[in-house]
Amino acid sequence: MPLTAPVTPALRRPARLSRAAGRVPTSTIRDLLALVGSDDVLSLAGGLPALGAVHDPVLAQVAAEVADDAGNLQYGPTEGLPALRRWIVDLLHRERADPPADLDAVRITHGSQQAIDLVVRTLVDAGDAVVVERPTYLGAVQALAPADARVHAVPVDEDGMDTDRLEAALRRGLRPVLCYLAPTFQNPSGVVMSAERRAHMGALADRYGFVVVDDDPYRDLGFDVPPPRLRRWVPPEWSVTVGTFSKVLSPGLRVGWCHGPDWLIAPLTRLKQATDLHTSTLGQQVVAAAVARPGWLDRRVAHLVALYRHRAGVLSTALRRLAPGGLDHADARGGMFLWARLAGHPDSAALLPHALARGVAFVPGAAFCGGGGERSDHLRLCFASLDDADLVEAASRLVGAVDDLCAADRRGSGGGRSAIMIDEPARHPPA
Amino acid sequence: MPLTAPVTPALRRPARLSRAAGRVPTSTIRDLLALVGSDDVLSLAGGLPALGAVHDPVLAQVAAEVADDAGNLQYGPTEGLPALRRWIVDLLHRERADPPADLDAVRITHGSQQAIDLVVRTLVDAGDAVVVERPTYLGAVQALAPADARVHAVPVDEDGMDTDRLEAALRRGLRPVLCYLAPTFQNPSGVVMSAERRAHMGALADRYGFVVVDDDPYRDLGFDVPPPRLRRWVPPEWSVTVGTFSKVLSPGLRVGWCHGPDWLIAPLTRLKQATDLHTSTLGQQVVAAAVARPGWLDRRVAHLVALYRHRAGVLSTALRRLAPGGLDHADARGGMFLWARLAGHPDSAALLPHALARGVAFVPGAAFCGGGGERSDHLRLCFASLDDADLVEAASRLVGAVDDLCAADRRGSGGGRSAIMIDEPARHPPA
Numbered sequence: 076m077p078l079t080a081p082v083t084p085a086l087r088r089p090a091r092l093s094r095a096a097g098r099v100p101t102s103t104i105r106d107l108l109a110l111v112g113s114d115d116v117l118s119l120a121g122g123l124p125a126l127g128a129v130h131d132p133v134l135a136q137v138a139a140e141v142a143d144d145a146g147n148l149q150y151g152p153t154e155g156l157p158a159l160r161r162w163i164v165d166l167l168h169r170e171r172a173d174p175p176a177d178l179d180a181v182r183i184t185h186g187s188q189q190a191i192d193l194v195v196r197t198l199v200d201a202g203d204a205v206v207v208e209r210p211t212y213l214g215a216v217q218a219l220a221p222a223d224a225r226v227h228a229v230p231v232d233e234d235g236m237d238t239d240r241l242e243a244a245l246r247r248g249l250r251p252v253l254c255y256l257a258p259t260f261q262n263p264s265g266v267v268m269s270a271e272r273r274a275h276m277g278a279l280a281d282r283y284g285f286v287v288v289d290d291d292p293y294r295d296l297g298f299d300v301p302p303p304r305l306r307r308w309v310p311p312e313w314s315v316t317v318g319t320f321s322k323v324l325s326p327g328l329r330v331g332w333c334h335g336p337d338w339l340i341a342p343l344t345r346l347k348q349a350t351d352l353h354t355s356t357l358g359q360q361v362v363a364a365a366v367a368r369p370g371w372l373d374r375r376v377a378h379l380v381a382l383y384r385h386r387a388g389v390l391s392t393a394l395r396r397l398a399p400g401g402l403d404h405a406d407a408r409g410g411m412f413l414w415a416r417l418a419g420h421p422d423s424a425a426l427l428p429h430a431l432a433r434g435v436a437f438v439p440g441a442a443f444c445g446g447g448g449e450r451s452d453h454l455r456l457c458f459a460s461l462d463d464a465d466l467v468e469a470a471s472r473l474v475g476a477v478d479d480l481c482a483a484d485r486r487g488s489g490g491g492r493s494a495i496m497i498d499e500p501a502r503h504p505p506a
Numbered sequence: 507m508p509l510t511a512p513v514t515p516a517l518r519r520p521a522r523l524s525r526a527a528g529r530v531p532t533s534t535i536r537d538l539l540a541l542v543g544s545d546d547v548l549s550l551a552g553g554l555p556a557l558g559a560v561h562d563p564v565l566a567q568v569a570a571e572v573a574d575d576a577g578n579l580q581y582g583p584t585e586g587l588p589a590l591r592r593w594i595v596d597l598l599h600r601e602r603a604d605p606p607a608d609l610d611a612v613r614i615t616h617g618s619q620q621a622i623d624l625v626v627r628t629l630v631d632a633g634d635a636v637v638v639e640r641p642t643y644l645g646a647v648q649a650l651a652p653a654d655a656r657v658h659a660v661p662v663d664e665d666g667m668d669t670d671r672l673e674a675a676l677r678r679g680l681r682p683v684l685c686y687l688a689p690t691f692q693n694p695s696g697v698v699m700s701a702e703r704r705a706h707m708g709a710l711a712d713r714y715g716f717v718v719v720d721d722d723p724y725r726d727l728g729f730d731v732p733p734p735r736l737r738r739w740v741p742p743e744w745s746v747t748v749g750t751f752s753k754v755l756s757p758g759l760r761v762g763w764c765h766g767p768d769w770l771i772a773p774l775t776r777l778k779q780a781t782d783l784h785t786s787t788l789g790q791q792v793v794a795a796a797v798a799r800p801g802w803l804d805r806r807v808a809h810l811v812a813l814y815r816h817r818a819g820v821l822s823t824a825l826r827r828l829a830p831g832g833l834d835h836a837d838a839r840g841g842m843f844l845w846a847r848l849a850g851h852p853d854s855a856a857l858l859p860h861a862l863a864r865g866v867a868f869v870p871g872a873a874f875c876g877g878g879g880e881r882s883d884h885l886r887l888c889f890a891s892l893d894d895a896d897l898v899e900a901a902s903r904l905v906g907a908v909d910d911l912c913a914a915d916r917r918g919s920g921g922g923r924s925a926i927m928i929d930e931p932a933r934h935p936p937a
Contacts, residue, residue, distance in 0.1 A: 088681050088715035090743065093653075096628040096773040099780050123581055130576035139570035142792070145561035148756035150554055185616050185760075189782040196652065197527040217780035221627065222524075250519050284519035312521060325579035327787030329616075342527040349530050349648035351620040355786050356758030361573070 095221035102213055107436060117469040119390075119456040120436040122262065122411055126460070128379050129325055133371060134361065141360040151356040153348040155183025155332070159363040163318070163332050173307055180334050182344060183354045187292055187319035187331030191255070192218040193350070194288055194315055194333065197343045198252050199224050206244075206254040208236050210414075210443030210450050212262050212290065215255050227251065228445060231261065233405070235268025238275040251285045259301045260293035260410030263443045263455035267408055270302040277308030286339065290317040295376050297409035298384045312336045320362050322411075323376050328358040383411065383459055386466060390458040393470035401477050402454070411459040414440075416452055420480065423454045429479040435472035526652035533644055538867060548900040550821075550887040551867040553693065553842055557891070559810050560756055564802060565792065572791040582787040584779040586614025586763070590794040594749070594763050604738055611765050613775060614785045618723055618750035618762030622686070623649040624781070625719055625746055625764065628774045629683050630655050637675075637685040639667045641845075641874030641881050643693050643721065646686050658682065659876060662692065664836070666699025669706040682716045690732045691724035691841030694874045694886035698839055701733040708739030717770065721748040726807050728840035729815045743767045751793050753842070754807050759789040814842065814890055817897060821889040824901035832908050833885070842890040845871075847883055851911065854885045860910040866903035 107120050141147045154160070160181040167176035184190040191214065199205060201223040207215060209228035219226055227249060229241045235258050254276070258268035268276075280287045289305035306314045319331040335343070347353070366372045387407040394402050394415065404415035417423045424439040440453030461469060538551050572578045585591070591612040598607035615621040622645065630636060632654040638646060640659035650657055658680060660672045666689050685707070689699035699707075711718045720736035737745045750762040766774070778784070797803045818838040825833050825846065835846035848854045855870040871884030892900060 087713065088683070090715070090767075090769055091629075091683070092770075092773055093627060093629055093631045093634075095631075096777055099773065099776040101776050102779055121581075126576045126580060129579045130574075132574070134579065135570045135574035138573035138788070139566045142569035143561075143563070143566035145557045148560045148565065148758040149557060150552075150757045185782045185786070188780075192781045196524060198522075198524055200524045200526075203524075214780070214783070217776075220780065221777065252519070252522070282518065284521070286521075325788070326581045327579040329782065329784070329786040336521075338521055339523075342523050342530065345530040345532050345648075346527055346652065348533055349619075349645070349651065350623045350781075351616045351760065352645070353760070355616070355760040355789050357569070357756070357789060357792070358786050361788070 094223070098223060099217060099220045102217060107438060116431065116434050116436050117461060117465050117472065118436045119458070119461070119469055119473070120438050121460060122457055123460045124322060124326060124411075125379070125382060128375075128382055131375065133368065134325070134365060137364040138357075138361050141357060141364055147356055147360045149356065151353045151359070153344055153353045155181070155354060156356070156359045156363060158367075159183055159330075159359050160332075162363065162366055163334070167304075167316075167334070170303065173303075174311055176334055180337065180340055182333055182340060182347065183359055184331045184333060184347070185351060185354045186321060186326075186329040187290065187317050187333075188214050188218070189347075189350075190317045190331050190333035191215055191288070191290065193343050193346055194286070194317075194335075194339070195219055195222050195224075195253070196346055197339055198286060203253075204249055204251040206241060206249075206251045206285075208256060208261065209445075210263050210440060210453070211255070212257050213442055215257075215290070216445065219255075226445065230449060231264055231266055233266060235261075235266055235272050236276070238272050238279065242275070242279055245279060245283050250283065253286045253288060254280070255288045255290065256305065257290045257292070258305060259291050260297060260408060262293070262410065263412050263438070263440070263453075264414040265405070265407050265410050265412050266414075267301050273302055273305055274308045276305065277310070280313045281310045284313070286313050286315055286335075288315045288317060292319045292322050293410035294318075295323050296380055296383055296411065298380065298387070299408055301409070306334075312338070315339065320366075323372065323379060324362060324365065328355075328362060330354065330358050330362045380409075383409075386458045386461070386463070387413065389463050390456065390466045390470060393467045394474070397470055397474040398477060401474065404456075407458070411457050413456040413458060415454045415456055417454060417477070418452075420452060420484070422451045424451070426454070426476055426480050429476035429483070430473060433472040433476045433479070435469045435476065437473065525654070529654060530648060530651045533648060538869060547862065547865050547867050548892060548896050548903065549867045550889070550892070550900055550904070551869050552891060553888055554891045555753060555757060555842075556810070556813060556817075559806075559813055562806065564799065565756070565796060568795040569788075569792050572788060572795055578787055578791045580787065582784045582790070584775055584784045586612070586785060587787070587790045587794060589798075590614055590761075590790050591763075593794065593797055594765070598735075598747075598765070601734070604734075605742055607765055611768065611771055613764055613771060613778065614790055615762045615764060615778070616782060616785045617752060617757075617760040618721065618748050618764075619645050619649070620778075620781075621748045621762050621764035622646055622719070622721065624774050624777055625717070625748075625766075625770070626650055626653050626655075626684070627777055628770055629717060634684075635680055635682040637672060637680075637682045637716075639687060639692065640876075641692075641694050641871060641884070642686070643688050644873055646688075646721070647876065650686075657876065661880060662695055662697055664697060666692075666697055666703050667707070669703050669710065673706070673710055676710060676714050681714065684717045684719060685711070686719045686721065687736065688721045688723070689736060690722050691728060691839060693724070693841065694843050694869070694871070694884075695845040696836070696838050696841050696843050697845075698732050704733055704736055705739045707736065708741070711744045712741045715744070717744050717746055717766075719746045719748060723750045723753050724841035725749075726754050727811055727814060727842065729811065729818070730839055732840070737765075743769070746770065751797075754803065754810060755793060755796065759786075759793060761785065761789050761793045811840075814840075817889045817892070817894070818844065820894050821887065821897045821901060824898045825905070828901055829905040829908060832905065835887075838889070842888050844887040844889060846885045846887055848885060848908070849883075851883060851915070853882045855882070857885070857907055857911050860907035860914070861904060864903040864907045864910070866900045866907065868904065
């Protein structure tokens, strides 16, 4: 089968990516984590659950039992395992979810990241407007990038997204297809959206017609009790709830879920089928078997909450003692992160080389704000992964790095950017 | 925070799907599998590995060991676990892969379906031309649907895709970005592409500049030795190889992989990160630990091949004995499927209600051909899942259904579509 005629070079197609692929940014955080793999660096950068708390002999026992049944190694339904979907409906019922959750509306996904990606692919065409918080979860920005959405970021204050500003934008003609929120112990800010704002958001979704995604991975890690999920206030036809077992059970299992209206969930399920057929049967069965053990998950969550509350306090106290005013932050109310402000310097990314040089890592605020603008003077600090001694040492190194940055600024600008300013604690997370 | 001004109804955005989501068809096969869940139906429709052969106490043991290490329950790299990627490079090396495989070029995916989906999303814009086989793997058609590609299907004969016809189309101006092939014991036809055709495909990719995806899930299930993978003949910059552990280890683990050039793999990795962060650490570790056991996988594969060869023979013999000429097919050379032709009737979908009424299921050929056209007179019959007695009974029911269809045709058309014709066995899979 010879090629009998030459092809002119002009006809040879050059290698070329799709427009979608060309738009996806890499994760600043994952790039950073790759850099800080060294044992010499204490990392406040990741969002990893405490390794010691992840381990549990029950999981090994459950995994063995599950893998000993060939049915758990076979193909499974795209919708997810019925037993696990039932458990999620029951969870929402225990939370007194109103309106009641519908088993047929629950889908199991390969982590909650896949739920976000599928919702975006199901709803968003190029040029569509999408509302997010500023700051927002970086993974949501990544999932939105291939869709080429026009991302409209609405600032978060201490009560969550400023829905008055959203309403003003809607009045000016903004017509989003989707509003993505992580309203409970948000990553990165730790903020909890108030019940009043939640109600306002639901009313806006109803008036203007857009899907509200309530991404709620940290709800169980609250030091205080958060308001009900957004689904209480958002009309069912516009309401999507996203959850995960990553924070309380294991991120490595990649088992998340979403709940939404049929008009959205049915095509999302077809897209899921085209994407990966179904979520790992083994992973789903391990989760289903573990959470079915009476009291096991409750004990585990109680342990995690106590541990994280303690660690948040250790880091917070160390920072206040070592850098009064220089790294201002509000107390954490749950979740895994402190959101600190570098007083007196507009871009916390400038701090990073100094921090790495001293052996501590964090994530600059710009990573959560589309790469710049407001909140670029912030740092996300994860308190979940390190033990007490390492948290105190990390705080000490970080404060040393702030001093180094000040010194460098003075040298570089002849004293123009002189020092770390003390900021009003009440303003953080900033309004 | 009241809504202070009314919104005119016209400003309320109606619920609307993305164009991509609106294009994704449901899987005929999965819809069918949902129908045939009844114990009364013997299913030749699925593509499920034999359940008895999937079970192995080693997997339970490995799962327990893996889940007892908290590191295996933690977040992992988007690229996949290095140990598993190394195993894949070594596999290609054992196959004397030429050119040698590159560790940095291997990515672990959530099943090979995700590898296909990610390659499509990385390369294909709306309106781009994509070449597939006719018939082709239904999952590939589903993965292509959201991209809105112009799908150009090139017929498969007994030597695989007819590359002369592809070359003719290229000469007429076809400029595909991608050619998707399952050239080894193809699903559904079972055909193996000849070495000569593989070489021709590689030359065409080089001349015209398009990515060749060699999706190779059934290679290890060969009753005879297949030709080398396409990557021997395709220039490295255009060559993507896709594999999976679903057929020889467990589909429920959802662990697949791909290997390709850096210009494609780097953005594919960012897209994977945006899609689901990474593939299940637990699933990857279970696979890595199981295949690391000396000789274990080889023994398992040898057992599967002997079992499937036997079962293919049982189904084949029963069909030839019961329906000489009425359901013509070539002997299977590997994989999991017989591809039979319903002689004398243009659409095997017409047979399906009769088959279900008699308690046997299969997949109509049109499902693999974009819903119609050539090969709609074919049936895909999976011989892997049923034991000998059930295979013989299924064949008997299927032949009974063919008789029922003939009788119905005679009644309906007054004898116009009269009977099952005997066809030349040498022509199947048809040229």
